[in-house]
Amino acid sequence: MTDLVTDRRTGTEAENAGAAEDAGRGADGTGTVELRVGEDWVTVCEVSALIPGRGVAALLPDGRQAAVFLDRQGRPYAVSNQDPFTGAYVLSRGLLGSAPGTGPFVASPLLKQRFDLATGRCLDDDDVAVQAYGTRIRAGEPAALTA
Numbered sequence: 722m723t724d725l726v727t728d729r730r731t732g733t734e735a736e737n738a739g740a741a742e743d744a745g746r747g748a749d750g751t752g753t754v755e756l757r758v759g760e761d762w763v764t765v766c767e768v769s770a771l772i773p774g775r776g777v778a779a780l781l782p783d784g785r786q787a788a789v790f791l792d793r794q795g796r797p798y799a800v801s802n803q804d805p806f807t808g809a810y811v812l813s814r815g816l817l818g819s820a821p822g823t824g825p826f827v828a829s830p831l832l833k834q835r836f837d838l839a840t841g842r843c844l845d846d847d848d849v850a851v852q853a854y855g856t857r858i859r860a861g862e863p864a865a866l867t868a
Contacts, residue, residue, distance in 0.1 A: 745770035747847050754797050756787060764842030765789055768858055771797070776813035776827065787854060790838060792825050798838035799854040804829045805843075811852070812836065820844075 730739035754771065755762040758781055765779040772792040779787045781798075784798040786802035790813075802810045806829065826835040826844055835844040862864070 734752065751857045752860045753798075754789060754791075755857050755859055756781070756799050757857075762857070762859075763805070764859075765799075772815050773786070776817075778810065778813040780845075785852075786810050786813075788815070788827065789856075790817060790825075790827065792817065792838075797823065797856040797858055799856050800827065800836055800838060800841050801852040803851070804831055804834075805849050805851060807831050808836055 723828060728859060734857050738777050743789075750780040752768045753764045754768060756779070757763075762830050763781060763788065765781075765790065768791070771789065773793045773795065776788045776790045779789050781787055787799045787867060788802040790798045792798065800812060802812050804811050809831060811830050812827055814829070814830045817825060817827055817838075819825050823837060823844060825838045827838060828835045834846065834849070836851050837841065837853075839850040839853060843851075
C-alpha cells in the first residue's frame, strides 16, 4: 500500500510505500518517529517516548543531534539540536509556541530566539536557520531503533 507522507521541511506530500496511517499512528497509538536523513528514514524513538509540547534529543547515525518534538495535535517535527547563536545543544529543551502568521516554533532556552519547526528558519534573524528534518510516524509494532 502506498500512502502520502508530509515533508515537514517543505509542506509537500510525497508517495511513500508503507508510510503511517492517517495522522501517522496505528489505531492503538503505537508507532515510531522517523527522520529523513539524506536519502534514508532513521528511526529515532517510539511515539510513546514523546510528550506533546516537549522535546527530546536524538543522536543521529552521522553524529549530529536532532531535537524531536510532538505538537499538541500529534504531529512530529525535528530540527538540529544545536543553538546557532551559542553553539550549545539545547533546542530540545526549548519552549514550543505559535504566533499569528507562523507555524509552530521552538524558542531556545538560552537567548530565546525562535525557530520555525517546519523550516528551521529563525523568526528573529532572517540570516540564521537550523537544519529541519522531514518527519513521519510509522504505525505498527515498535521497531528496532537505528539511532
